Amino acid sequence: MTDERLPGLYVHVPFCRSKCFYCDFYSITAASLIPAWLSAVLTEARLYKERFGIFDSLYIGGGTPTVLDTAQLELLINGLLSEFHFLPDTEVTIEANPDCITREKLDLLRELGVNRISLGVQSFDDDHLSFLGRQHTASEAELALENIRTAGITNLGVDLIYGSKDLSEEKWVKTLEKALTFKPEHLSCYQLTLEKGARFGKMKDEGLIKPISEEDARRFFIVTSLFLRENGYVHYEISNFALNESYYSRHNQKYWRHVPYLGLGPSAHSFKAGVRWWNDRSVKSYCTRLDRGELPIEGEERLSEEQLSLEAVYLGLRTKEGLDIADIDDHPRLGPIINQLLGTGLIEMVDGRITPTAE
Ligand code: SF4
Secondary structure, X not given: OOOOOOXXXXXEEOEOOOOOOOOOOOOEOOHHHHHHHHHHHHXXXXXXXXXXXXXXXXXXXXXXXXXOOHHHHHHHHHHHHHHOEEEEEEEEEEEEOOOOOOHHHHHHHHHHOOOEEEEEEEOOOHHHHHHHOOOOOHHHHHHHHHHHHHOOOOOEEEEEEEXXXXXXXXXXXXXXXXXXXXXXXXXXXXXXXXXXXXXXXXXXXXXXXXXXXXXXXXXXXXXHHHHHHHOOOEEEEOXXXXXXXXXXXXXXXXXXXXXXXXXXXOOOEEEEOOEEEEEOOOHHHHHHHHHOOOOOEEEEEEOOHHHHHHHHHHHHOOEOOOEEHHHHOOOOOHHHHHHHHHHOOOEEEEOOEEXXXXX
């Protein structure tokens, strides 16, 4: 049994083998800092001990958590499991990349209690992978997917990216078809964005790369949604699809429902009782502060009732669950907007809930 209001624990592993050209997540390539970061994260965990009660999800994300070697993965996961309380059927996810997820690591992760792996495949086309600046080939991704299955992981998520100029609709559908041959329980299909903090953002400013048009973005989104729904997946959030409700990401749903979460690691965010706070981004200063025994918090905001309820509206509209019509009573301005959206088929009303259509 799970209580959907139980908090979730997130750990940010800020290391990658190299920087993908589209990525603006906080990550660095200095692997020499991993031991100091690991010790700091476990100190941070000790400082929060007992402050969040029982968790029913643990999400180890990044960066690339699987750049850690087996000894480091074991120290991290065992450390977290001993500092905090978790329900017996906790969803334990780790993000992995094909270039550093070995069979040995998979066996260990499974032994340590990891029951969900989210693999950054992004594409099954070598040209597209090198355009994105990925460190692996399509065949390495296929091997990793096979290894995940033979290691006995029964909840597999595959991340893919669409939306670059030279990716035709036909190639994209082939990518989806290829992904489905591994029968993933979960798929995340992200649209490529040219973020300021990423190499692609700089290339965009220099006129070397252009985003696809809004009309093309819309078309790819609809094609993806239709294709995956026809193949038995539920489109349960803008970018997320699952075989059925039991495979919705338990952890990510907490972000969309204002359920408390604790984030450990550089740049990680936390939320509890209407307060959101976030950690220092720099690995060095994160470690220094924890060495001194202080929490590495960089900032916090207390959300007013109005902010919380506006967030509930836009977070709800990201999901198939939508939002309860009663929740918008506090916002008289929204009434006419909702009516207009209903008239254009962009949202629909089902059992007193407003839900977005694929359009
Ligand atoms: S996309 Fe993933 S692997 Fe690539 S740099 Fe970003 S966090 Fe690292």
